[in-house]
Each structure stands twice: as structure tokens, then as C-alpha cells.
Amino acid sequence: MKMWKKIAQGISAVSLLAILAACGSNGNSTTGPSNSASQQSTSSASPSAKETPTGETVEITFANWISVEEGTKEAYNQLIADFEAKNPNIKVKSLGIPFQQFKDQVLVNSAGGNAPDVSMANQNFTAAFVGAKVAAPIEDWVGAEIVSDIVEGSKSGVTYNGKVMAMPWAPHPNALFWNKALFQKAGLSPEKPPATWDEMTEMAKKIAALGKDEAGNPIYGIGENAATDSYTGNMLLRATLTYGGKFIDEKGTIVWDQGTALGDTLNHIKDLISSKVSPKGSDMKSLRGMFANGTLGMLIDGDFGRTNFRKMSGKGEAFDKEWGVTVVPAGKTGRSETVFTEHQLIITEGGKNKEAAAKFVTYLVSKDAMLIYHRLNGVMSSLKSVSSLPEMNEDEYANVFNEQMKTASPLPASNPKFDNAMKQASDMIVITTDANKSAEEAITLVMPKIKELYNQ
Template identity: 60%
Template sequence: MKFKQFSMVSMSLILGTTLAACSSNSNTSNNKALPSNSSTADTSTTSDASKEKVELTFANWISTEDATKEAYNQLIEGFESTHPNITIKSLGIPFNQYKDQVLVSATGGNAPDIMMANQAFTPAFVGASIVQPLQSLLGETIANDILPSSKAGVTYDGQLFAAPWTPHPNALFWNKTLFQKAGLDPNTPPTTWDELLKNAEKIAALKADENGNPIYGIGEATKTGSYTGQMLYRIGLSHGGKFVDDQGKLVFGEGTALTDSLTYLRGLADKKLTPIGAEIKDLRGMFANGSLGFLIDGDFGRNNFRTMSGKGEAFDNEWGVALVPVNQTGRSETIFTEHQLLISKATTHADAAAEFVKYLLSKDALVLYHKLNGVMSSLTSISSLPELNEDDYAKLFNEQMKTASPFPTANPKFDNAMNEASSLTVLATTTKDDISAIIAKVLPNIQALYQK
């Protein structure tokens, strides 16, 4: 994958506000390097590095979210207890603001030492030339342990620019309580798209719960934003579509997949099977509150729903999770998102930053994170551990990962394209305009982003 560097002018247009200074702020030129730890599975031993005190700033969004805040705190505590000369300073940024704020901060000279990213953010960070290659910092053992599908998404011009951390394949959650109320078998989820829609209609026919809250059959994101575009991409996969071909050429809109996908979404709107104008946080809240029959979401769903429902583990009795139903391709089509870790090109403590990244990739860290949030690992040696396959929930998501597709993020404008694509969903679900006219209106904006 090849990138052109973003100009400083274009960066200045991204966001009008900047972050507070978040670099390590060290101008020391004689920092002693921390030794690389060659063990992928265990980085818990205290480093024999210099006793010089180092503070690293870690840009992330998991410290800002209730569902992952405790895991974040324990991960930091675990690292600092084994690396007493390194302190991690959290730069927590809400997810919806994350990419733009990091870009503006980094290009303005205040780059955090380490950054979280996902598959939509990493290409922008690499394209803006604010991060550095990681292969030599992390070592060959870790680099060679990365799952092939994950490694391909973070390799640019033959260099590894991000460390895949936790993959999140999307699977189908269903509400067993609503199944019973609708006369459906609560232990038999749909296996085909047609069954999914029929079940959703029966659940939506309940109309409201005992408190008057509306009940919907299935939740699909319908609010403007890149996440909604990503979910349209997921729906398109089930209809046999692609966004780009094997050579990276844009093919979005070719064939019938996009038309079929938008027709599906319009049907949900017309039949009041999904709430209109909802984003993912709204849908998760509705599922947790028992007013949504189905939701396609990631493996972190269990912990989110336990927290948001206020019922804790007891809420597990009210829902189940299954593979995404089969549609036109004959297999369970879905996507996986992935949390990734990057190191700033501007950091003056690259080796210390690498120690932190290696710790987050380690067995100790991932077993802890999995226990608290159900996440998986993007490393082959860690993902196969019994501790990460301890129950049916974990096994289901490992099975779903086999047919999950990564986002085609080779082009740094992919996230912008997904934001444009969300307009297709919004127009299909809020207007009566002809589907072909909607595509003709929006598609040129996406095509313009991919013109060389």
C-alpha cells in the first residue's frame, strides 16, 4: 500500500481545535534504550532498562468508555508495576472525535507517544506520516505471530506500521425474552437472511413494552457518520458486493449489491423494523434495555450489555449470540473491526513505547482484557490459548472470525468514503426517492475520493 503525505494545509482544515500538549516533552538526547522482549506470550517480567523515569502519553478511547474503563486501569497498573521507570499518561478522547483530534494534535507538533487506532484510522495516520514502522521495535517474533488477515491491513509499502491488538468480528445478538413474547423459539436463532427478517417482523409486531417504549425487530445504524457507512459495507457483503476489487480499484455501486442493500434498509424503515436516526450507542442501549430483537455487533457486546442493562451477568440469560445469517453468498458474511497500536514518529522514547505495546500484546494483558471485556487477540499464539476459548461465547466469535472480512482500508480516504456512504443509508431510510436516484446523487462523491 502506498501513501502520499497529507499537506499541512489539508490537516488544518480537519478540525479547528487542538489538543493540549500530549507529547513526552522530553528533549533529552541520551535516553538509554529499553531492551526488546522477544517473548510474544509473556512480557510481564521487569525490564533491566535504565532507571531514568519516562512518561509516555497514550492516546486512546477505551479509558473514556464505561464498559472498558476498568480494563484500561488494570492494564496500565499491570504495565507500570513491571516497568517502574515508565509512567503512562492517558489521553482519553471520545471515539467520535478521536481521528481528527489525533491528526490535528500530531501535525501541530503535540503527538502522543503511543496511539490506539482502528482499521479506519490507521491509514489516515500512516498517510499523514505521523507514525513510524514497528517491525524492528517489536521484533520478528511478534511480527511473525500476527494473524495474516490482520497483518495485511497494517502493512504499507512492505513495512509494518501498526500492531494489531484486538480483533472484533461482528456476530448476531438476539433477545430471548422478545423471542418468547413474539411466539418464537428463544433458543433457535435465524440461520438465513429471510428467517432474520421474518423474526424481526414478529418482534416489531409487539409494538411496545409494558412501559410504552417502542420495540423494534433489528437495529441498523441510520445516522450520518462513518460507522453507518461501514455497516452499509457489511450489508453489501451479504448481498455479494465489494467496495474495491483485488487491485484496489473502487467497484462500489457496480452490480446489484448496493441497490439490494439500500432496498433492504428502506424495507426496515417502511415496516418500522428499525429505529431511524440511530447510531450504534443508541442501538446498544436499546438492546440492553430489551427493546431491540436483533443487533449485529462485536465481541465486546457481552460486557457492554451487562453494564448498560444494569443487570450484570444476570442479563446473559436474556440474550444469545449466533453467526450472522447467510444471505446471497451462501456463507456468514460479516466484518471485523480491530483495535491497533501505533508509535509516533515524533516520540523521543520509541523503545519505551515499544515496551508498552509489547505488554499490551502479551499473554498477561490479553488474558486480563479478555476476562473483563471478552476481547480476542490478533496474535496466533495468544488467540489459541484455552483462556481465550473458555466458553461458548468466545468460541462463537472465534468461529465468526473465520468468515469475517477486514475493511479495505488501503486508501487513506476510506473513512471519508464511509462517511459519504452513510448518506446513502440516511436517504434510503428517510426519503421516498428512487433508490437509483439516491445512488446517482451520492456515488460520485465517493468516486471523487478514489480518483488518483
């Protein structure tokens, strides 16, 4: 594809060698729980996988970002230890890559003949991997039974031209976290989160009116992403759904700028930032830090939020008493609109050990693995049979995210240029907040560039 050639040609040999060297370190493993094999455990091979000869050890490479992120390192270590205990003839070599460099490094490695056997992905990345022919059709390797068990919203997000090209792993629907202490200080009920979009906005303004905390740090009512990156574009799209908008129609034509939804969303975010209800220019990492240190009243984030906030606050589980989580308040459409910011798994076309890779992917989505990941990071499952287990619905936190999954939408990421489009989209927020332009001017400046990416 043209995009693939540009990426491969645009990187010098020196850069390629540096990237490959940076990706070659092993992830550390610690001994984790060895649960009994589940119905989908890798103690048995997938329908189309061949058995590895007894006594022969196979090493597979796993490109991921969870082994290098503080909040998920422990889960990664326990998952690998459990898998290797159940599959002593398969060893997993970690290619830990920071999230911001992940997509490009996997594409470069694959172009250079060094494709990992298994790679993490998300909606933004998978489209690029499929377009560059990095991803192998997942059903060919894990079998139809597991694919048929995928939650429909997740399954549609990984289907390209009728083929399921990635295995949804953790769906990460976004819900609303609120800080009970700040609610109380602002004269709001700490046990009563907003039920509507307008109510959420008014509560955010009351919290921001508190001014500063005891240390002199500014207090904000809600955090909206406003940095120049593709995640900001994703969150802009998520907010647009609340106003009745959508990115593409059924034919794949971009319709985001039709109607008033995009303009209404940009005006909403501009108003929050200009009135200092939401911080200016913040990315998701900084917003999570503000929520964890008690200077942000509300934040829409994924199911891994609890673990992140515990660690970032330094208070551990005790911090749970200071916040709550609920479904995203309903807006113009009358329902809770949000998106999956899903983690996915691909078996690469250029991988050298597809049978072992299939066992690993099958394990990672199994009951055994998801119970480890859920216990440590609160993540949910994209498989119907696993997400319905009592162990995955053991508290109010899990119940909220399972409820949120019912109305979460997959990102419309089937085009390989979607990630690029979302990065371009973030410019609309920067233009309206930093350059103080109108929503209409921002749309006029940016949307033609997005449509050009799609050849429209």
C-alpha cells in the first residue's frame, strides 16, 4: 500500500537499527498464580494449531506496551509466568515499546523482516497493521469457536472486509470517574454523580470555582483532552457522539462535519478550557495525574483507571474511598454515549511461530488470564463467556463497566489512516483553545485535511 511504502522509505537504515536494538530487551517475569485450565485455556491447542514437538522449546516474541508501563507491569509478569507454566515448551520474549512509538516501531520491524509473533494493538493501530498486511486473519489461527464468543461491539471493530483480523482483549469502555472530596467541598452530594451532560457541566463549573487547593494548585472541574495527539482526536469523537454526531456513514464517507454535532462539541470544550473548568493543552497522562492528586473533579477514562489512580495517588486502595465511577451522563441522544479504547492482539503475517502464537493469544483471552488481569487492573473481557462470570462482576466497579459496555461504540477505525485522521482532528481543539478561533474556522481548516487522508 502507498502508506506502507512511505513509512518504510521514510526511515533511514540508522534509525531502523536503533529501533530494532531498542526493542530487543526481554521483559522480566515473576512467579504468578497458576490457576486451573479454563475452557479456553491454552492447555489444548487451537483448532488450526499444530502441536509443538515434545521436548522442543519455541520462543515467541510479543510486542507490547504493558510491560513498560508502571500500572501494568505486574499483570504482564504474572500473565507470562502463568502461560509459561502451562506451556513449558513455549517461552515468551517481550518487545516492550512505549505507547507513543508503538505503531511505527511495529510497522518498521515488520518491514525489516523482524515482525513479532504476537503484537498488541488498539483500534487506531490495527487498521494500520491490516493496511500494511502485518496482521494475519485471526480466525485462521485461534478458531471459529473463540471468534464467535467475542462481544458484538468489539467484533465489529476488528472486522475488515468480512474477516476478523485481531482478537479483542480488553475492551476498556470509557466511563465517568468523580472525586467525592471535591464534590463535597463544592457543595455537591459526594454520592450523587451527574445523570445528564448538562448536569455534569454545571457540576464541573462549581468544582472549578473552588479555585486552588491548600498547596496552591489550581482545581479543575473536569478534564478534556486538549493535546496534539491521536488520543485527543478519539476523545473528541467520543464527545461528539453525545451531541448526535458520527465520523463516517454506512458507506465509509466522512460526515463528521455535517450537521451541528462537531461544532457543538468544540464549543463545549472551548468553553470549558477558556473558563478554566478544564486545563489547557492537557494529555491523558497529565489528566490522570490531576485526578489522582485531588485537583480534578471528573474524568472520563477506561476500566484500568482504578489501578492507575491507586498507584499515582500513592494511597493505594485507601484512595478508593475518595472517588466513584458511573456511566457517562446522557446528552442529546438520550443515552450514555462512549467508545471502546480497546486493547487488541494480532498474530502477525510475518511471524515465524504462528502455532505457538495462537496458543499464546488463546491463553491471553482465556478465563485464567482475564481473572489475573481483572484482579490486578480491573479490566473487563471482550468474550461473552468470560465477561459474564461472577468473578468478573464482583463489585460495583465491575458492574459499572459491564453496564457501560452495553452502549459503548467501537471507534470507526477500519481505514488505515484513521490514527492519522484523529491526530489531525486534535488540531481543531488546539485551534479553538490556543488560537481562539471559532469552531467553524477550526472545522474549515482541518476537515479538508482529514478527508484528503481518506481520498475524499
